[in-house]
Amino acid sequence: MHERLTRALQTWRDWQVEGLQAAPRPLRPLGCGLNNHSYLVASGSQRFALRLAGKKLAANPAWQCTEWQALALAHRAGLAPAPRHLDTNAGVLVCDYLSPDANVAENLTTVGALLRRIHALPQLTPGPTLAARCEAAASAVRYAQPGTWQQLQALAARVGPLLTRLEDTGPQGLCHNDLLRANRVTSGGELWAIDWEYAATGPVWFDLAAVCAGDELDSPARRALLTGYLGTAPAAPDWQRLNLFECGYRYLELLWHIETATDPAAASLVEKQSRLAQCIDATDAH
Structure with a gap:
């Protein structure tokens, strides 16, 4: 190196x-x-x-x-x-290099506004669909860790029909696709997005779901994020779209964790599977 x-x-x-x-x-x-x-x-x-x-x-x-x-x-x-x-x-x-400001408490409403501005940028080449990304990761797991894949089949069967709905749900735009806390920095009093490795045109609600699930935001924080993004309080259809895309994000995250970790901790896998199952349950309830 x-x-x-x-x-x-x-x-x-x-x-x-x-x-x-x-x-x-x-x-x-x-x-x-x-x-x-x-x-x-x-x-x-x-x-x-x-x-x-x-x-x-x-x-x-x-x-x-x-x-x-x-x-x-x-x-x-x-x-x-x-x-x-x-x-x-x-x-x-x-x-x-953007030098981070010291002792800054992040405002999730501001993060939502940042995402809205990102999605208003000119669109670029669309990336692979979320279903295609999940299938590629699932194939790698099936090949390298067939025993682990066997344990995931019930969840995979439940999430599969949801993935087919995602690409036609909500508007498309230029997405960061990984705007987690580690990829946001406040510098000079402004909030910036860094690490654009996964940027591509795609469904904008995936970006919102990635922040909510990736940073494990609680309900008030999620409401602040969506309010900053929408410019108004989120309504029932907004929460439903968010939950649908969170299913896709959590499934992809689970597969990525299994694929990239040399020895995924059993406790972490169980937790990720549990949270995915809860998302699917909430989506099915609607």
Whole structure:
């Protein structure tokens, strides 16, 4: 990884940055996820976030290009940091680094408003449908962990009919698709969206469900999020759409957890299955 970072820093003359006089130096890791590695790097007073793509993202240059396009659109709208460099062959993305404000309590109404502005951006190439993403993840689990898949078949059978309804439910727009707490930062008094790896045109209610389920928001927080997004208090059909998309998100999250974890904790799997089952029950009740 050190050699890869060194090679990425050596491309600094190709970065779209005015006045960059010297090669940036690494300061510290920004995060080491299951797929990608990010670093804070600096040249003089300028700071950047440099991401080295993991195998899955590095093998998909089209995903990287879509992310770059989404970042550029969002930056021009004041929603994301400026993208500075993309090398799809090396799997390198460089953006401005946004220094987080200290001691800021997040307002979920503001998060909802941020999502509304993201969804108003020009649309890009549609990504795979949620049903297709789930099927790809399910196939990987069936192949690699047939015993675990056997345990999931009852849930999979229940969620399958719901997935077919999702793509035609609600409007489409440019979606971030992963705007969880870790991918939101308040800097300079403004809320920004970072890490646009999964950005694509798709159903906007998936974005809302991802925040609610991914951050495990309670009922008041969900109401604040939807109120900020809709500009008014959510009505019964809004809650029903949210719950439907939460089923899809939780199923995809469960499959992704099984697929990527080398040894998924049994307790975590049971909890995720239970929450998915509760979502399906709530949807069936409507």
